[in-house]
Amino acid sequence: MNQLGKIRIFGCGGAGMNIASHFIGQKSDPGAAEIFTSFIDTSRSNMRANMPPEDLYVIPELDGSGKIRKENAEVISGVIKDILVRQAPLDTNLVIFSAGGGSGSVIGPLILAELLRRDIPAIALVIGSDESVLTANNTLKTLETLDNIAGEADRPVVMVYGHNHRGQRRSVVDEDMTTTVAALAFLASRQNDGLDSKDLENWLNFSNTPTCQVAPQLSLLTVMSDPAEIEDRFPCPVSIASLYSETDMPGLTVVSDYHCDGFMIDANPRVDQLHFVIDVDSVSEIGNNIRDTLARQKEVSASRPTRNRLSKDTKPSNGGLILD
Ligand SMILES: Nc1nc2c(ncn2[C@@H]2O[C@H](COP(=O)(O)OP(=O)(O)OP(=O)(O)O)[C@@H](O)[C@H]2O)c(=O)[nH]1
Ligand SMILES: [Mg+2]
Known part of the structure:
Protein backbone atom coordinates (compact mmCIF):
# COMPACT_ATOMS: atom_id res chain seq x y z
CA MET A 1 0.00 0.00 0.00
CA ASN A 2 1.23 3.53 -0.80
CA GLN A 3 2.13 6.05 1.83
CA LEU A 4 -0.86 8.19 2.81
CA GLY A 5 -1.22 11.21 0.50
CA LYS A 6 -0.64 14.70 1.90
CA ILE A 7 -2.61 17.83 1.12
CA ARG A 8 -1.45 21.38 1.77
CA ILE A 9 -4.21 23.97 2.09
CA PHE A 10 -2.92 27.44 1.32
CA GLY A 11 -5.46 29.77 2.98
CA CYS A 12 -4.80 33.15 1.36
CA GLY A 13 -6.27 36.45 2.56
CA GLY A 14 -9.19 36.79 5.00
CA ALA A 15 -11.71 34.33 3.52
CA GLY A 16 -9.04 31.78 2.61
CA MET A 17 -7.60 31.81 6.12
CA ASN A 18 -11.03 31.59 7.74
CA ILE A 19 -11.94 28.51 5.72
CA ALA A 20 -8.50 26.87 6.06
CA SER A 21 -8.68 27.35 9.84
CA HIS A 22 -11.46 24.70 9.97
CA PHE A 23 -8.73 22.13 9.36
CA ILE A 24 -6.33 23.16 12.14
CA GLY A 25 -5.46 20.07 14.18
CA GLN A 26 -8.25 18.07 12.53
CA LYS A 27 -7.60 14.35 12.43
CA ARG A 48 -6.71 33.34 15.08
CA ALA A 49 -4.99 32.32 18.28
CA ASN A 50 -5.09 28.65 17.25
CA MET A 51 -3.15 29.17 14.00
CA PRO A 52 0.23 27.48 14.53
CA PRO A 53 2.98 30.13 14.13
CA GLU A 54 4.96 27.86 11.78
CA ASP A 55 1.95 27.78 9.41
CA LEU A 56 1.72 31.58 9.19
CA TYR A 57 3.20 33.86 6.58
CA VAL A 58 2.32 37.51 7.02
CA ILE A 59 3.95 39.59 4.32
CA PRO A 60 6.10 42.09 6.24
CA GLU A 61 5.44 45.83 6.38
CA LEU A 62 1.92 45.63 4.92
CA ASP A 63 -1.42 46.01 6.64
CA GLY A 64 -4.08 44.77 4.25
CA SER A 65 -4.97 45.82 0.72
CA GLY A 66 -8.33 47.45 1.52
CA LYS A 67 -9.95 45.45 -1.34
CA ILE A 68 -7.68 47.15 -3.90
CA ARG A 69 -6.00 44.35 -5.84
CA LYS A 70 -3.19 46.46 -7.23
CA GLU A 71 -2.31 47.94 -3.81
CA ASN A 72 0.24 45.24 -2.90
CA ALA A 73 0.44 43.18 -6.11
CA GLU A 74 4.10 43.97 -6.73
CA VAL A 75 5.23 43.19 -3.17
CA ILE A 76 3.16 39.97 -3.12
CA SER A 77 4.61 38.85 -6.42
CA GLY A 78 8.13 39.28 -4.98
CA VAL A 79 7.51 36.91 -2.04
CA ILE A 80 5.74 33.97 -3.73
CA LYS A 81 8.88 31.84 -4.01
CA ASP A 82 9.74 32.57 -0.38
CA ILE A 83 6.22 31.55 0.69
CA LEU A 84 6.73 28.22 -1.10
CA VAL A 85 10.09 27.67 0.60
CA ARG A 86 8.57 28.20 4.05
CA GLN A 87 5.26 26.48 3.30
CA ALA A 88 6.43 23.64 1.09
CA PRO A 89 3.91 22.27 -1.42
CA LEU A 90 2.75 18.69 -0.75
CA ASP A 91 1.34 15.91 -3.00
CA THR A 92 -1.88 17.86 -3.66
CA ASN A 93 -2.28 21.58 -3.00
CA LEU A 94 -5.52 23.43 -2.44
CA VAL A 95 -5.28 27.20 -2.75
CA ILE A 96 -8.26 28.91 -1.10
CA PHE A 97 -9.01 32.62 -1.49
CA SER A 98 -11.77 35.12 -2.03
CA ALA A 99 -11.86 36.74 -5.45
CA GLY A 100 -13.49 39.92 -4.16
CA GLY A 101 -10.82 41.21 -1.75
CA GLY A 102 -7.47 42.80 -2.44
CA SER A 103 -5.01 40.32 -0.91
CA GLY A 104 -6.10 36.67 -1.28
CA SER A 105 -7.21 37.39 -4.85
CA VAL A 106 -3.59 38.23 -5.71
CA ILE A 107 -1.69 35.87 -3.37
CA GLY A 108 -3.81 32.83 -4.33
CA PRO A 109 -3.55 33.12 -8.13
CA LEU A 110 0.20 33.83 -7.92
CA ILE A 111 0.82 30.76 -5.72
CA LEU A 112 -1.27 28.69 -8.09
CA ALA A 113 0.64 29.98 -11.14
CA GLU A 114 3.96 29.08 -9.50
CA LEU A 115 2.73 25.57 -8.61
CA LEU A 116 1.51 24.97 -12.17
CA ARG A 117 4.83 26.25 -13.50
CA ARG A 118 6.53 23.59 -11.36
CA ASP A 119 4.08 20.84 -12.45
CA ILE A 120 2.82 20.42 -8.89
CA PRO A 121 -0.84 19.33 -8.60
CA ALA A 122 -2.94 22.28 -7.44
CA ILE A 123 -6.62 23.20 -7.32
CA ALA A 124 -8.07 26.66 -6.62
CA LEU A 125 -11.02 27.06 -4.22
CA VAL A 126 -12.45 30.47 -4.96
CA ILE A 127 -15.12 32.48 -3.13
CA GLY A 128 -16.72 35.14 -5.32
CA SER A 129 -19.05 37.92 -4.24
CA ASP A 130 -20.92 40.91 -5.61
CA GLU A 131 -22.05 42.76 -2.52
CA SER A 132 -20.44 45.92 -3.92
CA VAL A 133 -19.35 47.11 -7.33
CA LEU A 134 -15.75 46.83 -6.12
CA THR A 135 -15.99 43.21 -4.96
CA ALA A 136 -17.96 42.22 -8.09
CA ASN A 137 -15.32 43.82 -10.28
CA ASN A 138 -12.52 42.19 -8.29
CA THR A 139 -14.26 38.82 -8.62
CA LEU A 140 -14.48 39.18 -12.39
CA LYS A 141 -10.85 40.31 -12.72
CA THR A 142 -9.65 37.48 -10.48
CA LEU A 143 -11.49 34.89 -12.59
CA GLU A 144 -10.04 36.46 -15.74
CA THR A 145 -6.61 36.29 -14.08
CA LEU A 146 -7.04 32.56 -13.44
CA ASP A 147 -8.03 31.99 -17.06
CA ASN A 148 -4.96 33.97 -18.12
CA ILE A 149 -2.74 31.89 -15.86
CA ALA A 150 -4.09 28.73 -17.51
CA GLY A 151 -3.18 30.16 -20.92
CA GLU A 152 0.33 31.12 -19.79
CA ALA A 153 1.00 27.82 -18.06
CA ASP A 154 -0.52 25.94 -21.00
CA ARG A 155 -2.50 23.79 -18.60
CA PRO A 156 -5.99 24.08 -17.09
CA VAL A 157 -6.60 25.98 -13.87
CA VAL A 158 -9.12 23.79 -12.07
CA MET A 159 -11.31 25.76 -9.69
CA VAL A 160 -14.01 24.98 -7.16
CA TYR A 161 -16.25 28.06 -7.01
CA GLY A 162 -18.62 29.24 -4.30
CA HIS A 163 -20.53 32.50 -4.50
CA ASN A 164 -21.54 34.50 -1.43
CA HIS A 165 -25.05 35.25 -2.62
CA ARG A 166 -26.38 38.53 -1.32
CA GLY A 167 -28.59 38.05 1.71
CA GLN A 168 -27.13 34.63 2.41
CA ARG A 169 -24.85 33.67 5.33
CA ARG A 170 -21.19 33.22 4.44
CA SER A 171 -21.23 29.93 6.32
CA VAL A 172 -23.23 28.38 3.44
CA VAL A 173 -20.22 28.77 1.13
CA ASP A 174 -17.78 27.93 3.94
CA GLU A 175 -19.56 24.60 4.49
CA ASP A 176 -19.54 23.84 0.74
CA MET A 177 -15.82 24.52 0.67
CA THR A 178 -14.98 22.41 3.74
CA GLY A 194 -6.92 1.28 -9.23
CA LEU A 195 -6.21 5.02 -9.04
CA ASP A 196 -2.66 6.31 -9.03
CA SER A 197 -1.02 9.74 -9.10
CA LYS A 198 -0.66 9.64 -12.88
CA ASP A 199 -4.45 9.17 -13.27
CA LEU A 200 -5.05 12.20 -11.09
CA GLU A 201 -2.39 14.19 -12.91
CA ASN A 202 -4.18 13.55 -16.23
CA TRP A 203 -7.58 14.23 -14.67
CA LEU A 204 -6.37 17.71 -13.66
CA ASN A 205 -4.26 18.34 -16.73
CA PHE A 206 -6.90 16.95 -19.11
CA SER A 207 -5.93 19.19 -22.03
CA ASN A 208 -2.62 17.35 -22.17
CA THR A 209 -4.25 13.98 -22.90
CA PRO A 210 -3.96 13.01 -26.57
CA THR A 211 -7.66 12.87 -27.47
CA CYS A 212 -8.86 15.97 -25.62
CA GLN A 213 -9.81 18.90 -27.85
CA VAL A 214 -10.38 21.36 -25.00
CA ALA A 215 -7.73 24.07 -24.73
CA PRO A 216 -6.17 24.81 -21.32
CA GLN A 217 -8.44 27.29 -19.58
CA LEU A 218 -10.16 28.11 -16.31
CA SER A 219 -12.37 25.09 -15.54
CA ILE A 230 -24.28 14.93 -13.19
CA GLU A 231 -26.04 14.23 -16.47
CA ASP A 232 -28.57 16.93 -15.72
CA ARG A 233 -26.11 19.66 -14.81
CA PHE A 234 -23.11 18.71 -16.93
CA PRO A 235 -24.18 17.06 -20.20
CA CYS A 236 -20.68 17.65 -21.69
CA PRO A 237 -18.17 17.25 -18.87
CA VAL A 238 -14.51 17.39 -19.82
CA SER A 239 -12.82 15.31 -17.15
CA ILE A 240 -14.12 13.12 -14.34
CA ALA A 241 -12.46 11.19 -11.53
CA SER A 242 -14.81 8.77 -9.76
CA LEU A 243 -14.51 6.95 -6.45
CA TYR A 244 -16.74 4.02 -5.56
CA SER A 245 -17.16 2.22 -2.28
CA GLU A 246 -17.47 -1.17 -4.02
CA THR A 247 -15.78 -2.63 -7.05
CA ASP A 248 -18.87 -3.70 -8.97
CA MET A 249 -21.04 -0.59 -8.98
CA PRO A 250 -22.67 0.72 -12.19
CA GLY A 251 -20.49 3.38 -13.79
CA LEU A 252 -21.63 6.72 -15.22
CA THR A 253 -23.43 6.85 -18.54
CA VAL A 254 -22.23 10.34 -19.41
CA VAL A 255 -19.11 10.44 -21.64
CA SER A 256 -16.28 12.82 -20.84
CA ASP A 257 -12.99 13.53 -22.64
CA TYR A 258 -11.09 11.95 -19.75
CA HIS A 259 -12.28 9.62 -16.99
CA CYS A 260 -10.48 7.66 -14.31
CA ASP A 261 -11.91 5.72 -11.41
CA GLY A 262 -10.89 3.92 -8.26
CA PHE A 263 -12.28 2.13 -5.24
CA MET A 264 -12.12 3.42 -1.71
CA ILE A 265 -10.73 0.64 0.39
CA ASP A 266 -10.93 1.72 4.01
CA ALA A 267 -12.81 4.98 3.57
CA PHE A 276 -15.12 14.93 -9.29
CA VAL A 277 -16.53 16.55 -12.40
CA ILE A 278 -14.60 19.18 -14.36
CA ASP A 279 -16.38 21.23 -17.00
CA VAL A 280 -15.60 24.44 -18.82
CA ASP A 281 -19.04 25.73 -19.90
CA SER A 282 -20.14 26.79 -16.42
CA VAL A 283 -17.23 29.20 -16.06
CA SER A 284 -18.66 31.66 -18.58
CA GLU A 285 -22.03 31.46 -16.76
CA ILE A 286 -20.34 32.56 -13.52
CA GLY A 287 -18.64 35.42 -15.35
CA ASN A 288 -21.89 36.49 -17.06
CA ASN A 289 -23.81 36.62 -13.76
CA ILE A 290 -21.22 38.99 -12.31
CA ARG A 291 -21.16 41.07 -15.49
CA ASP A 292 -24.98 41.40 -15.19
CA THR A 293 -24.68 42.72 -11.63
CA LEU A 294 -22.04 45.22 -12.76
CA ALA A 295 -24.14 46.40 -15.71
CA ARG A 296 -27.20 46.84 -13.48
CA GLN A 297 -25.23 48.83 -10.93
CA LYS A 298 -23.80 51.03 -13.68
CA GLU A 299 -27.35 51.94 -14.72
CA VAL A 300 -28.34 52.64 -11.11
CA SER A 301 -25.28 54.81 -10.68
CA ALA A 302 -25.95 56.74 -13.91
CA SER A 303 -29.53 57.44 -12.78
CA ARG A 304 -28.46 59.12 -9.52
CA PRO A 305 -29.40 62.81 -9.46
CA THR A 306 -26.23 64.86 -9.75
CA ARG A 307 -27.88 68.28 -9.33
CA ASN A 308 -28.97 67.89 -5.76
CA ARG A 309 -25.67 68.23 -3.98
CA LEU A 310 -26.37 69.64 -0.53
CA SER A 311 -23.82 72.45 -0.46
CA LYS A 312 -23.90 73.43 -4.12
CA ASP A 313 -25.20 77.03 -3.76
CA THR A 314 -23.48 77.86 -0.53
CA LYS A 315 -20.15 79.59 -0.65
CA PRO A 316 -17.74 77.85 1.69
CA SER A 317 -16.28 80.11 4.29
CA ASN A 318 -12.99 79.67 6.05
CA GLY A 319 -11.59 76.12 5.80
CA GLY A 320 -14.87 74.83 4.36
CA LEU A 321 -16.90 75.76 7.43
CA ILE A 322 -20.44 76.97 6.78
CA LEU A 323 -21.35 79.00 9.82
CA ASP A 324 -24.54 80.89 8.95
N1 LIG B 1 -17.69 32.70 2.54
C1 LIG B 1 -16.86 33.58 3.10
N2 LIG B 1 -16.63 34.73 2.48
C2 LIG B 1 -15.79 35.61 3.04
C3 LIG B 1 -15.17 35.37 4.30
N3 LIG B 1 -14.39 36.44 4.59
C4 LIG B 1 -14.53 37.31 3.58
N4 LIG B 1 -15.36 36.83 2.62
C5 LIG B 1 -15.74 37.44 1.33
O1 LIG B 1 -14.54 37.80 0.65
C6 LIG B 1 -14.52 39.15 0.29
C7 LIG B 1 -13.11 39.68 0.43
O2 LIG B 1 -12.69 39.61 1.77
P1 LIG B 1 -11.30 39.00 2.26
O3 LIG B 1 -11.11 37.61 1.76
O4 LIG B 1 -11.30 39.18 3.74
O5 LIG B 1 -10.23 39.93 1.55
P2 LIG B 1 -8.65 39.80 1.59
O6 LIG B 1 -8.21 38.77 0.64
O7 LIG B 1 -8.20 39.64 3.01
O8 LIG B 1 -8.17 41.20 1.01
P3 LIG B 1 -8.08 42.63 1.75
O9 LIG B 1 -8.76 42.50 3.08
O10 LIG B 1 -8.73 43.57 0.79
O11 LIG B 1 -6.61 42.90 1.92
C8 LIG B 1 -15.54 39.80 1.21
O12 LIG B 1 -16.10 40.93 0.57
C9 LIG B 1 -16.57 38.70 1.45
O13 LIG B 1 -17.51 38.69 0.40
C10 LIG B 1 -15.44 34.12 4.94
O14 LIG B 1 -14.95 33.80 6.03
N5 LIG B 1 -16.29 33.27 4.30
MG1 LIG C 1 -7.98 41.12 4.53
Missing part, protein backbone atom coordinates in the same frame (compact mmCIF):
# COMPACT_ATOMS: atom_id res chain seq x y z
CA SER A 28 -7.94 13.02 8.90
CA ASP A 29 -10.84 10.69 8.07
CA PRO A 30 -9.88 7.00 7.68
CA GLY A 31 -8.82 6.42 4.07
CA ALA A 32 -8.37 10.15 3.46
CA ALA A 33 -5.22 12.20 2.85
CA GLU A 34 -3.56 14.01 5.73
CA ILE A 35 -4.26 17.74 5.66
CA PHE A 36 -1.70 20.43 6.48
CA THR A 37 -2.56 24.13 6.68
CA SER A 38 -0.82 27.38 5.72
CA PHE A 39 -2.13 30.89 6.34
CA ILE A 40 -0.90 33.69 4.15
CA ASP A 41 -1.98 37.33 4.25
CA THR A 42 -0.93 40.94 4.04
CA SER A 43 -2.47 41.64 7.44
CA ARG A 44 -2.96 40.12 10.88
CA SER A 45 -6.65 41.05 10.98
CA ASN A 46 -7.88 37.52 10.23
CA MET A 47 -5.36 35.69 12.43
CA THR A 179 -17.12 19.51 2.42
CA THR A 180 -15.31 19.74 -0.92
CA VAL A 181 -11.91 19.68 0.82
CA ALA A 182 -12.99 16.59 2.77
CA ALA A 183 -14.07 14.87 -0.48
CA LEU A 184 -10.80 15.83 -2.19
CA ALA A 185 -8.94 14.27 0.74
CA PHE A 186 -10.48 10.91 -0.23
CA LEU A 187 -9.45 11.39 -3.86
CA ALA A 188 -5.88 12.44 -2.97
CA SER A 189 -5.37 9.74 -0.32
CA ARG A 190 -3.23 7.43 -2.53
CA GLN A 191 -5.19 4.62 -0.88
CA ASN A 192 -7.75 4.10 -3.66
CA ASP A 193 -7.55 0.83 -5.51
CA LEU A 220 -14.94 24.33 -12.88
CA LEU A 221 -14.69 21.36 -10.53
CA THR A 222 -17.87 20.13 -8.84
CA VAL A 223 -18.03 17.20 -6.45
CA MET A 224 -21.19 15.12 -6.86
CA SER A 225 -22.53 11.85 -5.55
CA ASP A 226 -25.69 11.44 -7.68
CA PRO A 227 -25.01 10.20 -11.25
CA ALA A 228 -28.39 11.47 -12.52
CA GLU A 229 -27.60 14.97 -11.31
CA ASN A 268 -16.28 5.83 4.75
CA PRO A 269 -17.30 9.09 3.09
CA ARG A 270 -20.98 8.53 4.03
CA VAL A 271 -21.91 8.16 0.32
CA ASP A 272 -21.29 5.16 -1.90
CA GLN A 273 -19.74 7.16 -4.73
CA LEU A 274 -18.01 10.48 -5.31
CA HIS A 275 -17.54 12.06 -8.73
